[in-house]
Amino acid sequence: MKSFRVKIIAVIMGMMVLLEGCWDMKDINKAYLPVVMGIGKGSKEKYKIILEIPDAAGKIQFLEKEAKSISKAIDLIRTDSEKSINLVHLRLMLFDRKVVDDGIRDIIDYAVRANDISIKGMIAIVDADFDKTLYHVISPTPEISTYDFFSKEAGWTPNQSLVTIWEAYRSQNSYSEDMAVPLLQNGERTIYAFKGTAVMREDRMVGKLNREETFLYNLFKGNYSGGTIEIAENTSVLIKQSKIKHHRHWSDKGPSLATDITLDVVIAESPSGKSNVQIEKEVRDQLNRNFEMTLKKIKGYRSDVLGIGVMYRPQLTEEQIKNWKSKWFPKLEQKINVRVNVINEILIKDEAHLDQTFIR
Amino acid sequence: MQHFDPEIVQSLESGLQERFHQRSDFLCKHVVIAGEKFKAYYFRTLVNLPKTLSILNQIGIDRKNDLKWNSIHSMEVDAPVSLNELYNHLLRGKLILLGQEGFVAVIEPEHAELSRPVMSPNSENPLQSAFDAFTEDLDTNIGLIRKKMISDQLVIETRSVGSQSIKKIALVYLKGTTLPEVIESVEKKLEENAHHELTTVRDLTQILGHPKFTLIPTYISSELPEETVQNLLNGKVVILMDQFSFAFAFPAIVSDLWSTTLDVQYPLLFQQFLRTIRGASLLLSVTLPGLYVVLNSVNPELLRIQLAITVAKSREGVPYPSLIEALLVLLLLELIVEATIRLPKNIGPTITMIGGILLGQAIVQAKLVSNLLIIILVASAISNFALTSYMNAVGVRLYKYVVLVVSSIFGIWGLEAALVWVILYFASLTTCTVPYLSWSVKGKTADE
Amino acid sequence: MNKFPTIILFFLLHLASIFAIFPERMMVSASKGHWMPVAIIFLVELLVVRLYLKALSKFPGKTILDLCSDAAGKWGARLIVLPLLVFLFLEVVLLTYYLSVEIRTVLLPKTPTYATSAIFVALCFYGAWKGLSVMIRASMGWFILFMPFILFSMLISIGNFNVRYIFPVWDSQFSFLWRPDFYVGTVIFAGFLFLGMTPSHLRIRFGTAAALVGVIFLFALTAVYVPLLIFGQETAIHFQYPMLMASDTVDLEWVVFDWLPSFYVVSSSGLGLIKVAVLLSMLMTMLKQLYLPKAKNRWILAVVCLFLYAACQWIPNAKALDKFLYINSCLCLYSTIGFPIIVYLSTKWRRKEVRA
Incomplete structure (x- = not known):
């Protein structure tokens, strides 16, 4: 009798759980899974949020609302949409240039704080007509090409910069680093076209690097996987491998950094008659020149996008790290020395024509 | 073989008649063995009488030398004391001879052909092993194990369980390999619950005191003597039930979920x-x-x-x-x-x-x-x-x-x-x- | 006589703290040279474990409770064990709360905490009810089931490391010693107390324990440094669950699943389960042996679990959790450092008495 009663109670408890339970049960086809979120300036309110929702057929659905805060806007979208909105698969946040001018700290904080947004998503700035870029659709679109654009496994090239939400959050809080955010615009045949890199100081955009400069930026950061350098007409080399070595010095005047970059390149295109030695020299000179200019430009922005402060961390005390951006970074002396090594593994021999003349 | 008072024999006879009078396959026949008259009581369906008689006639019944009886294949002499034991013997397919002068013998006769021969397994598909499978007959099964495993450490204990219907079971284990505690616990449980009815496998697990509700079986059943031998070697206790063509190895452990002994x-x-x-x-x-x-x-x-x-x-x-x-x-x-x-x-x-x-x-x-x-x-x-x-x-x-x-x-x-x-x-x-x-x-x- | 499961349980109980509470406290307690507080904690643990095991090895077959009541009498033992009991209870409550909140935030945002913690407490009840030796046996299953997740969620984010965030490595002032968070980190000690309650044939020797502490030290270091190397100290202190965030930074194509923090929560809650269950069964044994010898195990446990469940619902927010963690750290220091020393001393006394 007693055990019977216990059983009854157990059954009732179980039923209660079952009947009341399933709090989180929401079938996957009953929710929109947006992949891209555009954050622009609203016409009436502070933010305009645009969500891009792909479906398996390759179509993209757009949902848009304006509100004073992002979560409110999403709430409004949710109210009007026929399915619920699940942000867990959000992979790209696009900021309007105008929003960035007001600072993106709050937005990044929101993205990190929201527990349904993965912090491995990317951020980028739209440096063109915001609506046009967001609503730009090329058909037929494979469902996730917006994400693939930045994926290192898919469409990323060293000419693009890339920054994830967590990196942005880190740079925002870091004493020794600033972030560089890619600038996008709608493409002609592709979804986006890469326009360059925004140099941020804290959470404001202070300058812009063009595509070549972005390439150098990536080279310096070591984010490297294959890419071409064009030297003169008809001459370009393909970078196979790059080695970067930083020599740090710290004197009373401040930090000074000498960076050796060794590039293993193969010749992709060259006019006949140009020897490897010559190409080597040209590449070296050009890269050195370009680097110098880029570094100067970045330093002019007073933004440590290259993360040099992090390199100095071993030598700094806690106090000095805290003052890095304000005190030490402006005093930084920076030199770059590029070395180029032509490894010829592409099908044509360098000295072949010499042999031919010899035979003649 | 024993001698009793003719009166007792009389009462035994009438008792038997009474007890089994509605069983149409229960017979009482007058037979002559070695020139002597006997009354044979047996179940027609279990005993092959003509064959048994011919064998008995060949040997003849030596009333004095019991040893001779025992030495002969398929013959057994016992000392029935009570009527109840006689019943049991009869039900197990024995032949009871009642002679004059209060002579009572229980004989293991030639059985009627009720068991199938040893065949290949039906419910298991061994790939690379011996293909013979257990049959229903307990002795055959034990024989199969004995044949597969020639070892003096192999212990076989036969017991009978049940009160209403009696089931013969055999407890098989390898001495020295199986943990003494395991054997002891199994024996203890069998001893304690010897009067439980045993017809199904669940009865067996209940007799062994295993929990009623288990998510996984607490035993491994197998139709293959080969597998059973491996189980024995792995230190398990095997129980064979009469008229059941599976061997049960106790206890099952977690690795039995993913390993078969034939691996x-x-x-x-x-x-x-x-x-x-x-x-x-x-x-x-x-x-x-x-x-x-x-x-x-x-x-x-x-x-x-x-x-x-x-x-x-x-x-x-x-x-x-x-x-x-x-x-x-x-x-x-x-x-x-x-x-x-x-x-x-x-x-x-x-x-x-x-x-x-x-x-x-x-x-x-x-x-x-x-x-x-x-x-x-x-x-x-x-x-x-x-x-x-x-x-x-x-x-x-x-x-x-x-x-x-x-x-x-x-x-x-x-x-x-x-x-x-x-x-x-x-x-x-x-x-x-x-x-x-x-x-x-x-x-x-x-x-x- | 295989002691392997005991070793595993020892390991898992420590990992449980490493996957909850410990790393973030260590990160907050020092602004640089984070390995130092971790190393100090483990050195202390080594010392205490040595005393504890030494005391136990003198009297094989006796649990710490026997030792205490032999040395100090029944009431003395009750007095000695009382703070330990409170500590165990608080620790269990805090861990349960912490994990249910973690589960709610990451896995089940809409499910109320009372439901998730109900399952949690029910499982721990079941485990503790079955007893310590069952838990020791189960720890192997735990190991096989959760170790892949544990290693996975610890090491998956290696690609995002920036080694230079390790600096500065030396804190010459030992400033962490003055931070209460450092002492909260001592909850990790609770993992060795169970050794005093096991049947003596399952006890491990000091050598093994020391080696284990070494391995665990490595894990603890990894747990502290993974978020540090990814986010840098300045950023990492902003996070409630730094390890969780660290595992969210990974995006690898070959990983079939997408939301990797889930795996962190899975391993962390799994480890939490075993820890709470073991601590509960210790609590039960102590209560039964010293205070309520007449009550049935099951009922003691049921009451304790009810209190545990109620207390979990009662904690209002993370701030309260913090406050209790600070309170608990004093008790923790007593139970994990003071108590083993008392046990050790009591065995010494007893030996003298025996000799005299």
């Missing part, structure tokens, strides 16, 4: 591979349906976006939540499995085809369930049958539902909780003094 016939690497596969299939068959619900409705963030979109597409238009969907198809699947098990072998494939192909195809096209679900559930069912024995598979099949329900409420946390509970349950399970989570029955190590 040792393969090269070591293959054996490891096969066991890994089975271990994986165990995990898969328990978790897959639950995982489907988790990924589909509670924690869709676990899916990659590419997959999420296709899954969402495949569920588009399915009217009910994924738990109900999964339960429906699971029910259907169980029906197919149950339907095919007892069907004659030549109809089975038809059902499989109708159920599997036609219904599966139709149900997806009718948008009643998503096709991903069908894939998942079939994978789960297949991995279920990759487990070593049907008995194990049933427990896993059952627990799958628990996992399913819990994970539909609590998502991946529920799934985890269900698995944790199973581990705790396994850890707390102890049969015949051996914890379920042991590497082997031989050593004392305990773990999974």
Whole structure:
């Protein structure tokens, strides 16, 4: 009798759980899974949020609302949409240039704080007509090409910069680093076209690097996987491998950094008659020149996008790290020395024509 | 063979007559053996009288020298004291001879042909081993084991259990290999519950004092003497039941879920591979349906976006939540499995085809369930049958539902909780003094 | 006589703290040279474990409770054990609360905490009810089931490391010694107390324990440094669950699943389960042996679990959790450092008495 009663109670408890339970049960086809979120300036309110929702057929659905805060806007979208909105698969946040001018700290904080947004998503700035870029659709679109654009496994090239939400959050809080955010615009045949890199100081955009400069930026950061350098007409080399070595010095005047970059390149295109030695020299000179200019430009922005402060961390005390951006970074002396090594593994021999003349 | 007062014999006779008078196969015949007259009492269906008589006639009955009797094949002389014992002997197929001068003998006669010969197994498909299987006859079975395993350490104890109907069982173990505690606990339980009725396997486990509700069988049953020998070598106690063509090895431990004893016939690497596969299939068959619900409705963030979109597409238009969907198809699947098990072998494939192909195809096209679900559930069912024995598979099949329900409420946390509970349950399970989570029955190590 | 499961349980109980509470406290307690507080904690643990095991090895077959009541009498033992009991209870409550909140935030945002913690407490009840030796046996299953997840969620984010965030490595002032968070980190000690309650044939020697502490030290270091190397100290202190965030930074194509923090929560809650269950069964044994010898195990446990469940519902927010963690750290220091020393001393006394 007693055990019977216990059983009854157990059954009732179980039923209660079952009947009341399933709090989180929401079938996957009953929710929109947006992949891209555009954050622009609203016409009436502070933010305009645009969500891009792909479906398996390759179509993209757009949902848009304006509100004073992002979560409110999403709430409004949710109210009007026929399915619920699940942000867990959000992979790209696009900021309007105008929003960035007001600072993106709050937005990044929101993205990190929201527990349904993965912090491995990317951020980028739209440096063109915001609506046009967001609503730009090329058909037929494979469902996730917006994400693939930045994926290192898919469409990323060293000419693009890339920054994830967590990196942005880190740079925002870091004493020794600033972030560089890619600038996008709608493409002609592709979804986006890469326009360059925004140099941020804290959470404001202070300058812009063009595509070549972005390439150098990536080279310096070591984010490297294959890419071409064009030297003169008809001459370009393909970078196979790059080695970067930083020599740090710290004197009373401040930090000074000498960076050796060794590039293993193969010749992709060259006019006949140009020897490897010559190409080597040209590449070296050009890269050195370009680097110098880029570094100067970045330093002019007073933004440590290259993360040099992090390199100095071993030598700094806690106090000095805290003052890095304000005190030490402006005093930084920076030199770059590029070395180029032509490894010829592409099908044509360098000295072949010499042999031919010899035979003649 | 014993001499009694003729009066007692008289009373025995009448007792026998009375007790069995409605049994049409019970006979009393006057026979002449070696020139002497006897009354033979026996069951016609169990005893081959003409043959027995001819053998008896050949030897003749020596009233004085009992030893001679014992030395003869298939003959046994006993000392019946009470009527009850006589009944038992009769029911076990013995022949009772009552002579003049109060002569009573119980003789092991030639039996009627009731047992089938040793054949190849019906419910198991060994790949690389001996192909003979146990039959119904206890002695044959013991003989099979003896033949497979020539060892003086092999102990065989025969006992009879039951009060209403009596069942002969044999307790077989290897001395020195099997842990003394195990043998002791089994013997103790058999002793204690000797009067329980024993007709089914469940009775046997109850007699051995195993818990009534277990998720996994506490024994391994096998039809193959070869496997039984391996079980013995692994330190298990084997119980053979008369008229039951399976041997039961006690206690089962966790590794029996994924290893069969016949694995040792393969090269070591293959054996490891096969066991890994089975271990994986165990995990898969328990978790897959639950995982489907988790990924589909509670924690869709676990899916990659590419997959999420296709899954969402495949569920588009399915009217009910994924738990109900999964339960429906699971029910259907169980029906197919149950339907095919007892069907004659030549109809089975038809059902499989109708159920599997036609219904599966139709149900997806009718948008009643998503096709991903069908894939998942079939994978789960297949991995279920990759487990070593049907008995194990049933427990896993059952627990799958628990996992399913819990994970539909609590998502991946529920799934985890269900698995944790199973581990705790396994850890707390102890049969015949051996914890379920042991590497082997031989050593004392305990773990999974 | 296989002690392997005991070793595993020892390991898992420590990992449980490493996957909850410990790393973030260590990160907050020092602004640089984080390995130092971790190393100090483990050195202390080594010392205490040595005393504890030494005391136990002198009297094989006796649990710490026997030792205490032999040395100090029944009431003395009750007095000695009382703070330990409170500590165990608080620790269990805090861990349960912490994990249910973690589960709710990451896995089940809409499910109320009372439901998730109900399952949690029910499982721990079941485990503790079955007893310590069952838990020891089950720890192997745990190991096999959760170790892949543990290693996975610890090491998956290696690609995002920036080694230079390790600096500065030396804190010459030992400033962490003055931070209460450092002492909260001592909850990790609770993992060795169970050794005093096991049947004596399952006890491990000091050498093994020391080696284990070494391995665990490595894990603890990894747990502290993974978020540090990814986010840098300045950022990492902003996070409630730094390890969780660290595992969210990973995006690898070959990983079939997408939301990797889930795996962190799975392993962390799994480890939490075993820890709470073991501590509960210790609590039960102590209550039964010293205070309520007449009550049935099951009922003691049921009451304790009810209190545990109620207390979990009662904690209002993370701030309260913090406050209790600080309170608990004093008790923790007593139970994990003071108590083993008392046990050790009491065995010394007893030996003298025996000799005299």
